Amino acid sequence: MKTTTKDLTKGTIWKQLIVFAIPLIGGNLFQLTYNMVDSIVVGQFAGQDALAAVGTSDPVMNLLILGVTGLCIGASVIMSNCFGAGKTEELKHEVGMTLLLVMGLSAIILLGGLIASEGILKLMQTPTDILPLAESYLHIIFIGMPFTCLYNIYAASLRSVGDAKTPVYFLVLSSVLNGALDVLFVAGLHMGVAGAGLATVIAEAVSAVLCVVYVYVRVPILHLKKEHFQLDKRLIWMTVQYGGMSSLQQCSQPLGKLLIQGAINTLGVGAMAAFNAVGKIEDFALVPGRSISNAMMTFTAQNDGAKKPKRVKDGFRSGIMLEICYAVFICAVLLVFDNQLIGLFGDSKQMLSEGGKYFAVMAFFYWLPGVTNAHQGFLRGVGKMKMTLYGTLTQITFRVIFTFLLVPRIGLVGVGFACVAGWIAMLGWQAPYCIYIRKKMMTERKEKL
Template identity: 30%
Template structure:
């Protein structure tokens, strides 16, 4: 079974677009997990159930994201091995990554199960929804090991230039998720329990499918359970890229927890509205994220193959593609915002509160593009600490400071959402300056080395 595609040769724009399109659809299907939960409870349960599901999103992301960042490390390391045609290193990285996902996932189940109530109390979840939110969070965390196995395995597949396989997996598991949600909520009246069952089942299917790909008889890259171990050299490389990426993700999530705590102060209706509007924020993000993942894989393979001029061209084209798609999608969301929010709920109060978020945040989402694409390029170049440091200050730090000191000066819902655009702008400018500095340093050293050889 052929998994790999060489990203170091051929027309960049065509290959990049063909690489990113399945990533967009994959991200779309991943977001459907959450969107399906939200639609089903919003339409067929109650506004209380809708708020219960939405109240868990930022805290769940905070706990899981650190370890999801390690999958970025897997992607970069495997892309570099693939570009350098190092089959042995690629196999060691695969076995290390799958075992790492299992080792991390099992303790996280316990963290989510026993800590749900405390975590939700910490962010001021309203009393009338905290019990249901905690139950949903506990059940959701049962699927975390499977979620990690899928994401680590998919990172290896994408590093080899194949974005179609993960898409096919999520297409099937996403359909299963929606069907189970509808059956459990409409037929069996299970509420938040029903949507959690659908999500966990879909995650398990995704994980088993990834394992099946690597263990099939004709697999190009073979997973053997007897070889599952932590290979020190590959593990340290994954950590070097993945830990800063994970810290970056967890600090993003932490800043969103601060934003969520401010939103919680407006009550149940606003929490429900944020849950609905956040789905469209996530759909906008997946467009940018797909281009970022493409940038990481393209830059990683070309750095491994030592094709440095091609690296520069990849970054320019990735920025262009991402800006165009983000502007078009954001314009559509703002134009059709009322109808789109109405898909999730029939409560006009929820729709009106959700419109505030979409008008303010989605309309300027293109400001987020430089931060994501250039940050992805730096990670693909092996410079993972720098974009993390920039995001700590530019996005996370600014949002926390905004909620702590600026928002209290004018404690409106609009002022909460202004924090998004401000943080994207500051971080994007800083990321661009950092890339120009790193590019000059790295490529300058390479030119000097080539002249002396």
């Protein structure tokens, strides 16, 4: 039986990182593109109220998905470590414990969400005229949470054994199906927000089922038996520790952005439009750097499990170089095509002017998030989840503080300088800490030899 697992403890490092990162990049870019199309379908065929209802529900849905994703990222580090160390039974046991933990959590989210949807939306000051629409949409999304959790668990387990492509294939298929069902339910059957929610749940269910079937057909190393679901307090505690920290980190970013949005809103509609445009462009531009970071995480975890500190060190250097090379490329693209890219979101002179000034500054600093991504990927790979959370909190705290200090004085460009301050503050302590960890790993390996 042909398997799709990949041992990252052998072979050319930079090639392995690129090959692992490419499908992650493709999947994330496709997801971003799909999300824009999804909003267009709802807005065009269900009306402004429906679009607003879906839009106001998105932050809740995104926080839940990021939380689940964070738990699975933490679990995947443990899985990758077991795979690299050749501990097949422990790998299976960790997958079993993750399934019990995350699926149990999904049941709590489902019940709690159905009960608390209205209260959550009222806390978000959702207008009363769209409250029923938003509540019905959230109810359907909560019903689909078990499928979202199941997909993320199996996608994480596949990536942990070196298969980054297959989860992306199912993600792409799911997204295409979601779009087709949106057109059918929303445009064809006029089901409004309920149709949009139902399309999402069906697509998530299909991707989850396909992942499970694929694992049991093509990936024997992840086949689970009854004994792999026996409670193991050590593994559960490790998963909660790793996954909990990763979840907090994933959720802290959007919360920080909400605060920053508050500062931008004081500048008027033109600046708000420009911020939305540059934010959307950055979402696309920064995807490859984050994907390289995820590749570094799996690479580091496998090689740490295999007790190969020299290879971990070389992998970190290769990852840094890839991040910087990509930053140079995206800098050139944004400097040359800034007006064309911003122009995709409208022809307002103020938006084009403000957005152009922003990229004229930021384009030269995108190597900083690349370097921070590399450090975060390394730290996740060696299990230092608390440090990745502290790093993200450092970055966000400085970014929010400097945003409120600079934006009233220099406008949207102040957000750019605030980002730079956050990245520098994060690297100020995280870079020395990573050097210390790598030296410690090398010293411990020599002592054992």
